[in-house]
Amino acid sequence: MSSDHVSAEFGRLLRSYRLRARLTQPHLADLTMLSVRGIRNLELGKVRSPRRDTVRLLADGLGLAAGDRETLLKAAAPPAAGTPGSSAGFEFSPPWGNWSTLIGREGELALLTEWSRPPGRRLVTVTGVSGVGKSRLATEAARRHRPGTAGATYWLPAADGSAGPSGARLTDRDRTTAVPASPAETVEILVEAIQDRDVLLVLDDPGTMGLGAPHIASLIDRCPGLRVLATAPGPFGLPGEQVLPLAPLALPPEAAETDPDLLGDSAAVRLLLTRIRCLRPEFRLSPAEAPVVARLCRRLDGLPRALEYAGGWCLVRSLEHLLADVDRNPFQLGPPPMTTGRTRHPSALLRRSVRALDPRAERFLASVARLGGSWSIAEVAWAVGVPEDEAASAVFTLITYGLLRDCDGGVERRFSALHQVRQLYADAVRPPQSPAAAVARRPPGAGRDRVTGHGPAPKLVKAARQGR
Numbered sequence: 027m028s029s030d031h032v033s034a035e036f037g038r039l040l041r042s043y044r045l046r047a048r049l050t051q052p053h054l055a056d057l058t059m060l061s062v063r064g065i066r067n068l069e070l071g072k073v074r075s076p077r078r079d080t081v082r083l084l085a086d087g088l089g090l091a092a093g094d095r096e097t098l099l100k101a102a103a104p105p106a107a108g109t110p111g112s113s114a115g116f117e118f119s120p121p122w123g124n125w126s127t128l129i130g131r132e133g134e135l136a137l138l139t140e141w142s143r144p145p146g147r148r149l150v151t152v153t154g155v156s157g158v159g160k161s162r163l164a165t166e167a168a169r170r171h172r173p174g175t176a177g178a179t180y181w182l183p184a185a186d187g188s189a190g191p192s193g194a195r196l197t198d199r200d201r202t203t204a205v206p207a208s209p210a211e212t213v214e215i216l217v218e219a220i221q222d223r224d225v226l227l228v229l230d231d232p233g234t235m236g237l238g239a240p241h242i243a244s245l246i247d248r249c250p251g252l253r254v255l256a257t258a259p260g261p262f263g264l265p266g267e268q269v270l271p272l273a274p275l276a277l278p279p280e281a282a283e284t285d286p287d288l289l290g291d292s293a294a295v296r297l298l299l300t301r302i303r304c305l306r307p308e309f310r311l312s313p314a315e316a317p318v319v320a321r322l323c324r325r326l327d328g329l330p331r332a333l334e335y336a337g338g339w340c341l342v343r344s345l346e347h348l349l350a351d352v353d354r355n356p357f358q359l360g361p362p363p364m365t366t367g368r369t370r371h372p373s374a375l376l377r378r379s380v381r382a383l384d385p386r387a388e389r390f391l392a393s394v395a396r397l398g399g400s401w402s403i404a405e406v407a408w409a410v411g412v413p414e415d416e417a418a419s420a421v422f423t424l425i426t427y428g429l430l431r432d433c434d435g436g437v438e439r440r441f442s443a444l445h446q447v448r449q450l451y452a453d454a455v456r457p458p459q460s461p462a463a464a465v466a467r468r469p470p471g472a473g474r475d476r477v478t479g480h481g482p483a484p485k486l487v488k489a490a491r492q493g494r
Contacts, residue, residue, distance in 0.1 A: 034071035036101040038215070041069045043088050043098065057087035076102045128166050129300065129330075130275045130293025131159065138167040138270060142226055142255050147268040148246050151256045154272035154428035155444070156375035157331030160257035161230050163272065167255065171226050178223065182216075184231035209236040213244055220249045229256040233382075239264055259379040260427045271426045274328035274444070283317040294328040295319060301337025309340075318345045325352045326359070327431065327444045332372070338362035356445045376446055379427055390420040391429055391443070395451035400433040400440040 044054055051069075055062045060083060067073050068084075081102045085095040128135065141147045152160045161184070171179050212235060220227065227245070229237065239262040246252055246264075256262070261269045275294040282288035289295045289311070298319065302309050311319060322345060326332040336348055339362050351358040357373045380388060393410045394401075401409070407417035421441055424430040429447050433440040 036076060036098075037069045037071040039098060039101045040065075040084065042215075043090065043094065044069075047088050049088070054084070054087050058083040060084070078102065127300070128162060129297045131163055131166075134163060134270060134272060135166055138163060138255070139170045141268055141270075142167055142171055142253060144224055144253065146253050148252070148266055149242065149254045149256065149262070149264060150268045150270065151258055151261055152270045152272055153258055153260050153426055155259070155329070155379050155446075157329045157372065158272050158274055158428055159330040160272055162330070164228055164230065164255055164257050168226065168228050179226045179228065180216075180219065181228045182212075182230065182232065182235070185234040209238075209241050212237060213241050216245055217248050220245075220252055222249065222251055224251040225249070225253070227252055227254050229254060231257050233258060238262070259382045260423075269426065272428065273425075274428070274431055275330060275333070277324050277328050278320045280320075283320045284313060286311045286313060286316045289316055289320060292320075292323065294323040294326075294333060297330055298323060298333045298337050301334050302340045305338065305341045315345055318349055322349045322352065325349065325356060325445055327356070327446060329444075329446075332356075332359060335359050335361050335365070338365065352445075356449050372446065373450060376450055379429060380450070383423070383427065387420055387423045387427075390417075391424055391447065392451055394424075394430070395443045395447050397443070400442040402438050402440050406441075 044051070049057070051062050051065050054060075055065055058065075060080065064073075064080075065084075068076060068080075078099065081099055082095075085098055088094075090098065138150065138152070141150045152164055154160055168179050168181075216227065229242070232238075232242070242254060242256070242262060243264055246254060261267060275297060276292055277294050278289050278292035282291070290299075299309075299311060322336060323333065326336060336352075336359060339348055339359070341362070348359065357371070360371065380391065383391065390410060390412070394406055397406065397409060403414055403418050403421060406421070407414045410417065412420075421430060425432065425441070428444075430441050430443055433442055
């Protein structure tokens with residue numbers, strides 16, 4: 027890396043930190059006892075090798091945390107020849123810390139890895155409800171993105187407060203660049219960093235930084251070698267976008283509840299047990315505990331984040347107590363102490379996914395959230411009172427957003443709302459009802475086909491009454 031490139035990179039980083047701190051150049055000069063002209067020259071990249079003492083004064087004046095201070099010091103000096111840091115020596119290094127083994131995502135990972143390689147797809151979006159493992163999957167796919175033959179990898183993690191109240195971080199192997207809050211400024215910094223190079227850009231939940239479809243479209247249009255791998259609650263709706271809906275992990279069948287060996291075939295159970303054994307290596311699943319583990323995985327919807335929380339709490343609580351808690355309220359299970367990463371309340375994260383829906387899909391979700399058990403497209407169409415094609419379209423959307431799960435009913439596909447979704451819409455007075463009960467409560471003539479005027483087929487009513 028040339029000295030000119032390093033000085034320019036240091037200047038951009040210094041300016042972004044100053045803007046984030048809401049300081050003018052004169053204000054920063056007063057705090058550091060440096061001249062305004064000196065700070066201006068540093069930001070313009072005119073100083074090739076800033077002195078470390080000067081950089082430390084700037085870090086003190088900006089009030090930088092330890093991580094940002096180290097980043098600024100690294101940016102002030104070019105790496106030695108032959109060391110990673112240039113695009114030719116780029117190596118992947120994720121900004122999200124250490125991760126456990128990825129469980130139950132082999133098929134999705136293979137697809138995502140293939141799509142992310144050049145020439146690949148220009149935009150791949152992993153969608154789903156919060157806590158389903160979108161960021162984790164994107165991380166693992168990018169780990170397989172080899173430098174040299176596959177270009178560089180840049181990261182823009184979700185804005186979670188780690189970059190300050192109004193900033194995000196653009197990360198490659200050795201450097202972290204603070205990105206201003208303005209989405210337009212973020213786009214300009216990305217375009218300048220990427221230009222026409224072959225780059226995989228990972229955007230983790232870009233909506234948290236105000237980046238939407240127009241900004242992503244601008245990036246793709248202005249950077250011909252760019253491929254974007256994004257995570258989001260739902261699709262951006264851009265031409266050529268490849269969407270990968272990420273469903274919750276596979277749940278154990280009821281027939282396997284009493285057999286610990288059969289339970290191990292379920293990805294949700296494997297993840298829960300792996301997390302428990304990280305804290306309690308001596309733990310072995312007994313036949314008596316097997317039904318509790320199976321029911322706990324179902325109540326937590328097979329969502330990896332919730333399962334990891336449950337496994338962490340097993341250090342001090344029994345499986346039976348955890349199941350009793352989530353039976354009362356699936357939002358009862360929060361992160362254990364000292365949990366790293368995003369720890370917002372699950373209900374707040376779920377509401378964000380719901381707010382991303384269009385009004386028609388949200389109304390449909392509110393209706394099906396009160397239906398107990400699983401249901402087919404035909405059954406839910408009669409229960410909600412809409413044509414089957416409209417019901418199928420709504421279910422498609424809600425599956426893409428991860429708010430419904432596919433119950434794999436065989437020939438007749440069946441679906442159900444997540445337990446968290448049901449809790450979000452729970453009525454304090456009226457308990458969840460089955461599709462048959464919903465049909466029975468409708469006035470005469472309601473729920474009939476808008477074209478033919480026919481009522482529900484007897485077979486569908488019988489299936490609904492059986493609570494399937």
